[in-house]
Amino acid sequence: MAETISTHGAAGAAPHLDYLEDPKGLWSWLTTVDHKRIGLMYMWSVLFFFLVGGLLALLIRLELLTPKQTIMTAEQYNRLFTLHGAVMVFLVIIPAIPAALGNFALPLLLGAKDVAFPKLNLASLYIFWIGAVMAVSTLLLGGVDTGWTFYTPYSTSTGGGVSLMVLAAFVLGFSSIFTGVNFIATIHTLRAPKMGWFEMPLFAWGMYSTAVIQILATPVLGITLLLLVMERVLGVGIFDAQLGGDPVLFQHFFWFYSHPAVYIMILPAMAVISEVIPTFSKKTIFGYKAIAFSSVTIALLGFLVWAHHMFVAGMSLFAGAIFSFLTFFIAIPSAIKVFNWIATMWRGSISLEAPMLYAINFLLIFTIGGLTGLFLASLSTDVHLHDTYFVVSHFHYVMAGSNLTAFLAGMHYWWPKMFGRMYNSRLAAIGCGLVFVGFNATFLPQFVIGSRGMPRRYYNYLPQFQDLHVASTVGSWILAAGLFLTAAYLLASLRGPKTAPANPWGGRTLEWEANSPPITHNFEGQPVLQHGPYDYRANPAPVGVEDAH
Amino acid sequence: MTTATHTGHAGDGNSKFLQHHFREMGQQFEAAKLGMWLFLVTEVLLFGGLFVGYGIMHARHPEAFMAAHHHLDKVMGAVNTVVLLISSFTMVLAVWAAQTSRRTLCILFLILTLLCAGVFLVVKYFEYSHKFHDGLLPGKYYTHQGDTVPGQFMFFSFYFMMTGLHGIHVLIGMIAILWILVRAIRGDFSSQYYSPVDITGLYWHLVDLIWIYVFPLMYLIS
């Protein structure tokens, strides 16, 4: 175990209170600029909306138990999946890892006292809350029934709270941009002394690549959504065929953001996995540079391929071929990562704690999720599979299955650091197992439903699909059971005493040099790096602490 | 507020404006500037989306756009271009004055910049009210009579969206400059610490930069 020159009250000095307690009171939380507190508040918000989105999903599954009406009408169903999609994408998965875990962990990993712009960070949280309230209050206006993709001309002609929902997504975009700006500036300027670019933990590389996408893509979403509102309010005509506009143009605008956005979702997940696997294999990461560069490559390549969502929207043969061709290249950096992680485990000293279980869960599910992307990237098979349940299953495998398991991995990994408390690891293993089984039971059948031809966003379906829908619905209950169990033991752990050691897993990155939970400014003095991030050679001196003043 | 906790920082030659989580002023300046540039990139892409939409619709309805742009007043557009260019000039001088600790000059130039911005908005006001009067309004509110080429409403959709969004940016820029002005009067800035002036300047120049493209694309197409 790394021996920490830690901070636990070095002889005599008055022990600092941890950031959870100092200062106390709701007001001090609401006005805090401490990245750890902001990260935690983000985390609770995200978990809350995950619960909301998940309950909506359970209702979707319940409705699909039988063809025709089961518990609701077609209109209600359409509003339901739109809200589910919008909540999960804009309120859960995009902020989940960067804004919640990243905010908490990134400065610690870099040996910094905070992010570069703490006030901007707080602003981002408030903007997130405003956007979230706006999104949810569309329910009062009769809901939104466009699907999370807001395709025109349906979205410009239907009633309800579309404009409000779209403005909510616009506002949420800003919170995402602010996080991105903050992270890039932090990584550039606030690394600990002697921490070169390649001595940074890989988590930082992941956050950096994510932030690049957030900055380059999100503004286009902003203007797209504004144009949509203008189309609804003023009838500006750009997306309206009757007025000489082009409804398909909207899809370009939308996917220019939303395809890169799927990498906003997966890169942070990969970043977490790159931390968890070396720690629990007690072995240095295999192919540091390859993993770092593949993050950046994925981020940049992700901007060239968005039109693969539009293969059947009347695109020419030539354009289709180019976009399909480019799409395939993203598989390469992804493959490199997957194999490098497995190679990291090779000859390691593997300990199956909860975070590692979730990481393995991630590896398995991402393999399926990513490879099913290839069916969709390839022209002739996408024509068959586009907008069927196969796509639904693909993106749940990568978003719910991969990203959220990585989020859970990260939460379990940093939980002792966040709260200074350990959770029940046996229950954690059971929870992880239930999530794995339940997840696959829910979504594997959907691949088959899809390839047999059932379209998505279908309230009513042909009786021949029912068996598999029933299987999927039952699966969603197992999944829910796993997640509720997880929520239960995590919450229960918060009632115990703060007994977690500073470095419970034997990690070698800087956050483990801080107290659990850390003091308000993270470190006493400025940590100075003395070895690379994943150096497990026998007892190296971990870091020195240089008192800056 | 964040400076309060670790007052020790201020001692070592760094100014009282050093925030607790930075080690020295240079680092803080660098971060602020980088942050602003990243933000400017998002602005470029935000406006960029509108430009892309404009370009595509222009290519699709060249006759309509051509006919519609005659309703714009080239002179007013040109005057506004000159006003904005001058304001950029005064802004950069304000930055220079701050860099060289010339407080009075800095205040003066900031006020001049604000004045230019004001002139810009006044001219814009006259342009808008003229359009309103003629029914040259965006989308379904377009009521101009006697068009020979149909479809001109779309030009005005873009005209109002682009100049409107730009106008909002001018307003935000004015608020930022006002805030800098207050701080300059308070005497916050010197050659040691001027990054707020600098980054506000960057923002203001971007607003100018965007107008540099809006002007020929909307007023001068032929």
Next chain:
Amino acid sequence: MNWFRDYLLPRGAASHAGEVDGLFMFIIYLTIFFFFFNGGLIFYAVRRWRRRSAGETTPHITHDTRLELVWSVIPLMVVMLIFFWGFKGYVKAWVPPNDSIEIVVTGKKWVWQFEYPDGTRTLNDLHVPVNKPVKLVMHSEDVIHSFFVPGFRLKRDVIPGRYTELWFTATQPGKQQVFCTEYCGKGHSDMLATIYVDTPEQYEVFLREGDEQVRKMPLKELGKLVYENKGCATCHSIDGTRGQGPSFKGIWGHTVKGADGKDYEVEANYIRQSILSPQAVVVQGFEPIMPTFQGLLREREIQGVIEYIKSLQ
């Protein structure tokens, strides 16, 4: 392993389906292979190198360029193979032969309308001859829809403001299900249609007399079917409640007042006229919004409607 393909995919019924299925199955096996390959490696690593004591040390292996090249180049080759394979299948389904039968498809909330070269129109039922290329030229009257035939492995969006094209050669006589796969609102999941792939003889008969149903059914039942399927029910009720149009209940044999102030008796010819040129007589108190069904209903279907209305006393 044909059973596996048949489990996953509906039976391929168009000339290019085999190509698509081949690639589909290839990627399926690829996915299954990598799942078990990666899973196996992980499982092996966990079993073999499970941590036994806290003080264990591990070798310091930072990277291995050769190995990393291997696992970059192999996936690269695999995906390039998939790309070309997919492209090949796509090209095959791209340019329609010149001798294809052209059928114009109109999508609107939430029906599919088909117009044959001879001007016949049908709703939600498409008849095509087997082994003959058929070209669909499609457009939408409101929002975007998408025309999806799983059995043909074909799909293309149907867009307002422009035409899109789709072609196929059906290889198996029988029925094919058509779905709308672009979300279009409340009736999206009910926007279904059926393609009847006819033998040449059946197709001849269809062109002449309409489809099986129209020919064989008792008139009254046919009328009910028309009432339910051809959209009459959206405006006309059969229980006396007033909809967008007058209810059919009990109107037979009675007189109605037209907007022109004259009285009309509801009998066979009047009904026929109401269906074929609805604007000729507009019932007082109603808007003249009823579309004409000229060309959409065959003679026998109109007779059916008349019988049906007669029966609603």
Next chain:
Amino acid sequence: MSHSAEHHVTGPKTYAAVLGGLLLLTIITVYASYLDFGSMNTVVALLIASMKGALVALFFMHLRHDKFNAVIFLMGLLFLAIFLIWTLFDINTRVTVLPTNLKAPVQAFPGAPLNKPVRPSTGQPVGTPHAQ
């Protein structure tokens, strides 16, 4: 990141010269708008605008001495270009299909004026009126 230490301070004279250049280019661009370069009109206008933009960015925004932020800014422009080019790529290569039995193509689109030529690239009539 210590290269930040030396701040280049550019003097008012340079700035005044830059302003002069900008005003001159403004005059040129207005003047050029009265000339006819055929299809190159927009290109010329955009070229002049880009020269002005470059002056502002390089001098007023100090990108001349700020390589790093210049790269960031150019990245923004690059991705904007990708957005534009990729979108145009699809739009310009879309095939036009029209049904062979189309009697009056323009009438197929509600709100379209009668007897107006159809734009082949979109199947849309040239210049559609707004719906009153």
